[in-house]
Amino acid sequence: MAGPIRALRRRVFTPDISETFVSTRGFHDKGPEARTVLETVGSSFLAGLSSAAGARRVTDVDADLADLPTRFRGFAYEGAAMGFALVDTLTPTRPWRSAAFLAGPGDPHIYMAYVGIGWAMARLPRPLWRRAAAAATDPLLRWLVLDGYGFHQAYFRTREYVIERRPSRPFPWPPEGPAAYAARVVDQGIGRATWFVAGSDPAVAADLIDAFPAARHQDLYSGAGLAATYAGGCTERELRLFLHRSGEHAPFVAQAAAFAAQARQRAGLVVAHNELATRVFCGTSVAEAARVTDELLPARPAPSGLPAYEVWRQSIAERFRAHVGVGR
Known part of the structure; x- marks a missing residue:
């Protein structure tokens, strides 16, 4: 049953590609060239997320993402980090995928990977944040998790976070602050x-x-x-x-x-x-x-x-x- 479960995770965790379209998001459209760049960033991110959600081993993502253009491959590894964090958080087994990913295929992309963990946190209830971010142990880089959280919120809740400029307030992660x-x-x-x-x-x-x-x-x-x-x-x-x-x-x-x-x-x-x-x-x-x-x-x-x-x-x-x- 492992294959069908991985396929189900891939379908559940991966948004439709239309969610990355400039027109869907209501973003400013500067023109075809800029639109293509920004939308390819989004589709590359989803490729990584989908790969991680359906992966048998964390190293599978390297093969899945190898053919992506150099310019966009880092975004795919950001998406993969989100995928592994979601799988770790939402499955009952001991979380291990994110740590294995950060130590293995995600290591060259460590900055983007920490950001991707923040995307996962943005999709999860607060009581699950500690489990989602369990692999983000580097005391210097873990702040990038919050960068990813902020990006997600502004990207998907643009009116609230960007247009209406939701007031900044103290943030409850990491638990020890500041x-x-x-x-x-x-x-x-x-x-x-x-x-x-x-x-x-x-x-x-x-x-x-x-x-x-x-x-x-x-x-x-x-x-x-x-x-x-x-x-x-x-x-x-x-x-x-x-x-x-x-x-x-x-x-x-x-x-x-x-x-x-x-x-x-x-x-x-x-x-x-x-x-x-x-x-x-x-x-x-x-x-x-x-x-x-x-x-x-x-x-x-x-x-x-x-x-x-x-x-x-x-x-x-x-x-x-x-x-x-x-x-x-």
Whole structure:
């Protein structure tokens, strides 16, 4: 019966591909080229989710996803992480798939995989969150789970989270907090989704972000900058416009671009657009931007009490401040 059960999981867990269409979501449609990029991101994510939901072994996803274009393969592994987290959470056996995936085929895509776990949490009742995120044990990277949660909410509940700008409030995961900072990382995910909501149009994205309370702008611009670098869908002129519109938050756009560069380089998925975006946002190559993220990994807890993840982000933003021309 294992085969039919896996097939049932695949049908139940995987949304219809029409859910990723720009027209279905009601997102801004900049034109055919940008629409194709954003919709292929969605279909690639679903390919990974479907593969994981129906997998006999976690290594099956490598074969299933091998033929996807380089530009979109990372999104598929993000979807696979969501799938394994859902299967682990909703089956009565001891959860093991997510941990095995993160240690195996998901390891090169570790940043995207942690984000994918956040997607699973967004689809589950709160009492199941601890089980869904059990494999997210890295104290630095686990904040990316909340980035994924925020992206999911803004992508599927756009009116509430983006148009009506649902107020930021302390977030109840991870249980030990800090809850106020957790809400900020959710905003980073909302910002990343806003790039999709805007159809990768930098003016539309900036207008949406600027309508939020000013205290949320830094995290929202950072999230959108990560999406602009990792997913793309725009020209050099548009990237420069977005950097200009981010104003005082430009160092955190650069920081997010460096995160995207690191994720791409670690997975061996660097494409021309990533080089273009890091050159515009960071003034350097993907390899150099990724090196900066490694160099500035925090070695010890911050005296300020800030989570190490935020210390890391601030250090990277400070490194690129001179490039973006923003004063202290």
